Amino acid sequence: MIDLLVLNLGSRDTLAAEEIALLEQIIKHERLVLRGHDIVSEGSRPHESTLLLEGIAARYRVLEDGKRQITALHVAGDFIDLHAFMLKTLDHSVVALSPCKVATAAHRDLVSVTKTHPHLSRMLWLSTVIDGAIHREWIVAMGRRSKKSHLAHLICELYVRLNVVGLVQEAGFQLDLSQSEVADTLGVSLVHLNKTLQSLRSDGLVRWTNRVVTILDWDRLVHVAEFDDTYLNLRREPR
Amino acid sequence: MIDLLVLNLGSRDTLAAEEIALLEQIIKHERLVLRGHDIVSEGSRPHESTLLLEGIAARYRVLEDGKRQITALHVAGDFIDLHAFMLKTLDHSVVALSPCKVATAAHRDLVSVTKTHPHLSRMLWLSTVIDGAIHREWIVAMGRRSKKSHLAHLICELYVRLNVVGLVQEAGFQLDLSQSEVADTLGVSLVHLNKTLQSLRSDGLVRWTNRVVTILDWDRLVHVAEFDDTYLNLRREPR
DNA sequence: CGTAGGTTTGAGGTTGGTCAACAGGTGTGG
DNA sequence: CCACACCTGTTGACCAACCTCAAACCTACG
Numbered sequence: 123m124i125d126l127l128v129l130n131l132g133s134r135d136t137l138a139a140e141e142i143a144l145l146e147q148i149i150k151h152e153r154l155v156l157r158g159h160d161i162v163s164e165g166s167r168p169h170e171s172t173l174l175l176e177g178i179a180a181r182y183r184v185l186e187d188g189k190r191q192i193t194a195l196h197v198a199g200d201f202i203d204l205h206a207f208m209l210k211t212l213d214h215s216v217v218a219l220s221p222c223k224v225a226t227a228a229h230r231d232l233v234s235v236t237k238t239h240p241h242l243s244r245m246l247w248l249s250t251v252i253d254g255a256i257h258r259e260w261i262v263a264m265g266r267r268s269k270k271s272h273l274a275h276l277i278c279e280l281y282v283r284l285n286v287v288g289l290v291q292e293a294g295f296q297l298d299l300s301q302s303e304v305a306d307t308l309g310v311s312l313v314h315l316n317k318t319l320q321s322l323r324s325d326g327l328v329r330w331t332n333r334v335v336t337i338l339d340w341d342r343l344v345h346v347a348e349f350d351d352t353y354l355n356l357r358r359e360p361r
Numbered sequence: 362m363i364d365l366l367v368l369n370l371g372s373r374d375t376l377a378a379e380e381i382a383l384l385e386q387i388i389k390h391e392r393l394v395l396r397g398h399d400i401v402s403e404g405s406r407p408h409e410s411t412l413l414l415e416g417i418a419a420r421y422r423v424l425e426d427g428k429r430q431i432t433a434l435h436v437a438g439d440f441i442d443l444h445a446f447m448l449k450t451l452d453h454s455v456v457a458l459s460p461c462k463v464a465t466a467a468h469r470d471l472v473s474v475t476k477t478h479p480h481l482s483r484m485l486w487l488s489t490v491i492d493g494a495i496h497r498e499w500i501v502a503m504g505r506r507s508k509k510s511h512l513a514h515l516i517c518e519l520y521v522r523l524n525v526v527g528l529v530q531e532a533g534f535q536l537d538l539s540q541s542e543v544a545d546t547l548g549v550s551l552v553h554l555n556k557t558l559q560s561l562r563s564d565g566l567v568r569w570t571n572r573v574v575t576i577l578d579w580d581r582l583v584h585v586a587e588f589d590d591t592y593l594n595l596r597r598e599p600r
Numbered sequence: 601c602g603t604a605g606g607t608t609t610g611a612g613g614t615t616g617g618t619c620a621a622c623a624g625g626t627g628t629g630g
Numbered sequence: 631c632c633a634c635a636c637c638t639g640t641t642g643a644c645c646a647a648c649c650t651c652a653a654a655c656c657t658a659c660g
Contacts, residue, residue: 265548309504
């Protein structure tokens with residue numbers, strides 16, 4: 123069940139068999155969430171953290187005027203609200219963008235992990251800290267990149283993150299986001315997102331149809347995006 | 362020396378005397394960094410994490426075309442690169458925006474904290490996770506707020522954060538940022554930032570001269586910013 | 601066959617960027 | 631003491647990026 127989480131953490135440091143067994147043990151209550159439904163809700167005070175087993179989900183906030191901003195995308199193998207283990211109150215909702223299979227780890231159990239398994243705790247800590255690194259990269263993209271470069275950057279990031287958990291075939295991957303959802307991710311209007319995407323397409327960089335993204339020219343895409351995957355911390359080293 | 366860190370963490374949960382003593386013990390090598398100098402540098406692999414004792418600092422990235430984006434502001438009492446304890450390689454530089462007094466905690470010592478003091482580790486974990494919450498709030502602001510609202514939001518946030526560590530007098534605080542640095546924080550041009558600031562001033566919301574910010578009408582400022590301090594997690598509760 | 605969700609396109613307006621100039625304050629060297 | 635450079639803040643003119651509104655089109659599905 124937790125194979126993708128193991129791939130995820132395991133690509134940053136080696137996990138001991140015992141640590142994997144422990145994770146296996148505390149992650150329970152598998153359930154399905156339909157597309158469009160919230161997996162967790164802003165303002166709630168959950169007593170467990172949710173792991174995404176399958177599908178893609180978005181953390182978002184809706185402002186008073188109805189505008190929505192997506193602050194994070196989570197793919198299979200990501201803990202989507204592990205930080206709530208420390209924060210107690212959720213500051214954003216997370217919605218399923220595709221049908222999602224999820225499971226949870228009780229905060230009580232996570233506390234005992236911190237007491238008995240320091241290395242595993244650090245790995246969990248690491249995963250929240252990588253989320254932070256991704257946030258910073260998004261801030262840079264939102265503030266100082268052109269929309270075209272920003273979109274290219276997002277595609278590069280998703281390609282790499284999905285590749286870690288084995289969800290890339292050849293140069294393509296399934297991406298269950300409507301253009302409107304991508305627009306809410308980049309913080310632009312739907313109309314402008316569409317035109318930006320057309321521009322990437324007409325440059326021959328990507329194909330993006332029927333929710334399948336194919337990268338046609340990785341090198342040029344990386345160049346347009348000024349993409350550097352350092353922030354994803356994909357080196358296996360002692361943490 | 363670590364009084365402000367104690368105020369910072371202590372406003373989220375009660376710290377035991379022993380935990381404070383331990384922090385006191387592992388945080389060493391106080392030094393001064395001049396305004397404009399990097400405290401830590403992108404790409405480096407430090408063996409210690411840096412605590413900001415006095416002053417204000419900015420995490421930033423410079424893109425190929427020379428544009429700079431500030432991804433985080435750190436005030437006295439903040440650990441500025443505690444996440445590097447897990448990430449190993451720094452993904453951004455941090456520059457002193459005022460003369461800064463800093464000290465460091467060796468990663469070796471932090472590892473042993475995770476082995477012997479689970480609650481204190483969770484508090485440190487918490488502090489990295491609050492950084493993440495702030496990042497998310499900034500993403501929302503960059504993506505979906507007007508620049509005026511974004512600037513108002515930044516002022517509200519800094520007011521609250523500085524208040525935690527006792528650096529607010531009446532409704533005012535010292536803020537050693539040039540307008541150009543604020544512009545790099547919001548991701549706008551200097552010219553536009555200046556006009557946005559004028560607009561807040563002429564609305565009678567803030568006074569901002571000589572690097573001193575005074576809030577003239579907190580309620581209206583909060584309203585313009587749609588500010589809600591939940592994400593700063595200022596409730597003292599068991600974590 | 602009608603409806604709903606998603607994509608695409610165009611027109612026109614607003615926000616925010618760039619360039620350029622000037623003002624005020626500060627520190628330095630002559 | 632003055633002249634000068636330099637840094638920061640301020641303002642105006644002009645232009646590009648991006649938004650909103652609106653409509654058309656496409657596909658899937660009951």
